[in-house]
Amino acid sequence: MDLSLIIMQLLSGIALGAVLVITALGLTIVFGMLGVVNFAHGALFMIGAYAGLYLASLTGSFWWGLLLAPILIGAFGMLIEFVLIRRLYGRSIDDPLLLTFGLSYILVEGVRIVFGSDGIPFPTPPQLVGVLDLGIGFFPRYRLFVIALVAVVLLVLWLTLEKTRIGLIVRAGARDPTIMQVLGVDIGRVWLAIFGLGVGLAALGGVLAGPMRSVNPEMGSLVLAEAFVVTVIGGLGSIVGAVVAGLMVGISISLVALFAPEMATIVMFALMAVVLLIRPQGLFGVRGRTA
Amino acid sequence: MPKSGSTSKITRRTALAGLSAGAALLAMPRLGRAADETIRIGFPTPLTGPFAAEARDQVKCAELAVKLVNDKGGIGGRKVELLVRDDKLNAGEAATRTLELIEKDKVHAVVGALSSAVQLAVNEVTRARGVIYVSISQSDTINEAKDFSKYTFHEALNPHMTTAAVARQTLKKGMKVAHLVADYAYGHEMLRGFKRAQAAIGADNVGEILHPFGAADYSTFMPRLMSMRPDVLCISNFGRDQANAIKQAVDFGVKQQMKIVVPVILHNQRLAVGPDVFEGVVGGANYYWGLESQSKSAAAFNAAFKAANGGAIPTDYGAYGYSGVGSLLAAMQAAGGTDTDKVVDALEKLQYDLTKGPQHYRKCDHQSVQSVLVLESKKKSAMANDNDLFAILANDAGSDDMLRTCSELGHAT
Incomplete structure (x- = not known):
């Protein structure tokens, strides 16, 4: 087995991991800050893909879909928080x-009614069609773009959380919401924004996955399971954990696919089982945290 | 991933409800002749799950077959009724629904099932109760002696027929062939069919990769498949797996290096991922509406379907619903009613031509002998309209030579 094949395999693992990271991130942020386990995360991922597709065909450009769908669905997420979830805090x-x-x-049923239960095509943006010659092999341009975009999103998110005043409020709010309220911060607004962000990230994941997979109403159910596995491995509520675990799972799947392809799906769950045995709180989780 | 969600717990309440419903059923006086006169056909099919698109077309076409018979006054004056049930692509669910159809709804015969595992579950139930079952799932095992019963008929093509026809059109002596195969009965049977055809043609196998059923991402298999440097890549999976696998193979530039071939090219999946992705992909099919230029039966079937469905065209799997129910009703017509043994006898003798040319059920294993199409997906610029999906590369007339012999399947000859 030559080295270039293993490197290509690593690269496809990282691309796979990038989508896992972006979907797990929304899930883990919402859990970490709000203590809400969002089971609609997969469905919102799917809604994001449909919204991206719809907006792309409306504006004639994939890029508008990529930009607007997460914002629109993020706003929809805020609505969900405001109307439904808010009542259940405490x-x-x-x-x-x-x-x-x-x-x-x-x-899911709503999308089936509006768009039908058949899959619909989501074309790759024309600028990113085809493969790039990396010298050791060919790799799809679109997947390289996904890796890069996810890296940028992570960087922006990290800088916002660590270096800005908003980030400070968010971090403090996660640790002790009562004190924040005493200090005069309207914690309800923070939670609203966080839930919107989590849902927006799910939608972004959906738009990014669209050109790689067929878009159909059930596309979110598998993604939800994967996102949960990644979140559990990384530690519930940990952003760094989601990133590390997402890449780890992507690369593991990829390398196992090289040697024992039929085991490719199981490896993710095996990894989770091992982590839970050795470190029940996950790689970067905090023990006994209930949020 | 469709998993068995039917961990049915019997609580006291459901048990009571079930018991009282059963009691009510027993206590209900016979409704007399009126109820007996309707001929009821059970139709389990996976209306929810990854094969839902194909299943819905099956239902539409099965309903059409029933309607056409009813419009002509039914069978011996008796109306026909189709009882559609969602098997959820789950063998347990299918067995329960089929049992209900037989015991509670008193169906006279069962037609349907799409997945290979589900059809075996349906067959177990119908066989044990001596009810006729016409399967429209593409699987071999149902025709083998161990699963066979005289009540079991198989209307769909089988893996052996499609892979042989596709291989004849795409493989040549000395070619290198790689396989990407769904790791369950359907994939395994298709792989076996392809390898047998390869061996006969003299093509070389350079590798096979099994993928988990229902996988969403195939990217991790691509570098290895490409490093095998085959001339042809055979992708043997079904439903959305086919769409996703081909789409991602194309993203990796697979088509620049090799030809993509599938055992069965799916109408709905071609629609789901668009012409650019499928361009040049070759696969087998039982039916394609474009056959109407070569076949009067196809033209008549298309016209009837369009009239009943607002101008839409019938699909490949839809045609199975039509010919499966249609052949059964024709046999009932010939038998003059629903007497099981007489209908079985009539089915064995039946010569029918419903969608694409002459067909008949082979006596030993009840496999429908029929033509096999080989289709190539057209490129966008070559499509005359939105329905113009495929070019017909071959239309192999049905013959017993296409099938494995009766003795190979374990039947007494």
């Missing part, structure tokens, strides 16, 4: 879980 963690679980069925 109650058992199961309540928002059940609410979002029900919501996911409504969203």
Whole structure:
């Protein structure tokens, strides 16, 4: 087995991991800050793909779809938080879980009614069609773009959280919401924004995945499972954990596919089982955290 | 991924509800002749899940077959009714629904199922109760002696027929062939068919990769497939797996290096990912509406379907619903009713031509002998309209030579 093949395989693992990171990120941020396990995350990923496709065909450009869909669906997420989830803060963690679980069925069925249950084509943007010759092999331009874009999103997110005043409020709010309220910060608005951000990231993941997979109403269910596995491995609520675990899972799947392809899906769950045995709180999780 | 979600727990409440419903059913007086006169056909099919698009076309076409018979006064004056049930692509669900159809709805025969595993579950139930079952799933095993019963008929093509026809059109002696195969019955059977055809033609196998059923991402298999440097890549999977696998193979530039071939090229999946992705992909099919230029039966079937469905065209899997139900109703017509043994006898003798030319059920294993199409997906600029998806490369007339012999399948000859 030559080295170039292994490098190509690593690269496809990183590209796969990039999509996992972006979807797991929204899930973990919402859990970390709000203590809400969002079971509608996969459905919102799917809604994001449909919105991106719809906006792209409306404006005639993929790039508008990529920009507007996360914003629009993020705003929709804020609406969900404001109308539904807000009422359940302070109650058992199961309540928002059940609410979002029900919501996911409504969203999937809604898309089936509006767009039909058949898959619909989501063309790759013309600038990114085809492969790039890397010297050791060919790699799809679009997947390289996905890696780059996810890296940029992560950087912006990190800088915002670590270096700005808004980031400071968010971090403080996650640690002690009561003190924040005493200090005069309207924590409700922070939570609203965070939930919107989480949903926006899910939608971004959906638009990015669109040109790589067929777009259909059930495309989110598998993604939800993957995002949960990544979140659990990385540690619930940990942003760094989601990034590390996402890439780790992507690369593991890819390398296992090289030697035992039929095991490619199972490896993700095996990895989770091992991590849970050795470090139950996940790689970067905090022990005993209930948010 | 469709997983068995039917962990049905029997609580006291459901048990009570079930018991009282059963009691009500027993206590209900016979409705007399009126109920007996309707001929009921059970139709389990995966209306939800990854094969939903194909399943819905099957239902539309099965309903059409029923309607055409009813319009002509039914069978011996009896109306026909189709009872559609969602099998959810789950063998357990399918067995339960089929049992219900037989025990509760008192169906006279069952037609349907799309997935290979599900058809075996349906067949188990119908076989044990001596009910006729016409399968429209592409799988071989149902025709083998161990799963066979005299009540079991197989209307769909089987892997052996399609892979042989596709291989004849695409493989040549000395060519290198690689396989990407879904890791379940359907994929395994198609792989076996292709390898047999390859061996006969003299093409070389350079590698095979099994992928998990229902996978969304195939990128991790691509570098290895390309490093095998084959001339032809055979992708043997079904439904959305086919769309995703071909789409991602094309993204990796696979088509510049090799030809992509599939055992069965799916109408709905071609629609789902668009012409550019499928361009040049070759695959087998039981039916394509464009056959109407060569076949009067196809033209008549298209016209009837269009009239009933607002001008839409019938699809490949839809045609199975039509010919599966249609052949059964024709046999009932010939048998003059629903007496199971007489209908079985009539099906064995039946010569029918519903969608694409003459067909008949082979006596030993009840496999429908029929023509096989080989299609090539057209490029966008060559499409005359939105429905103009494929070019017909070959239309191999049906013959017993296409099938594995009766003795190979374990039947007494």
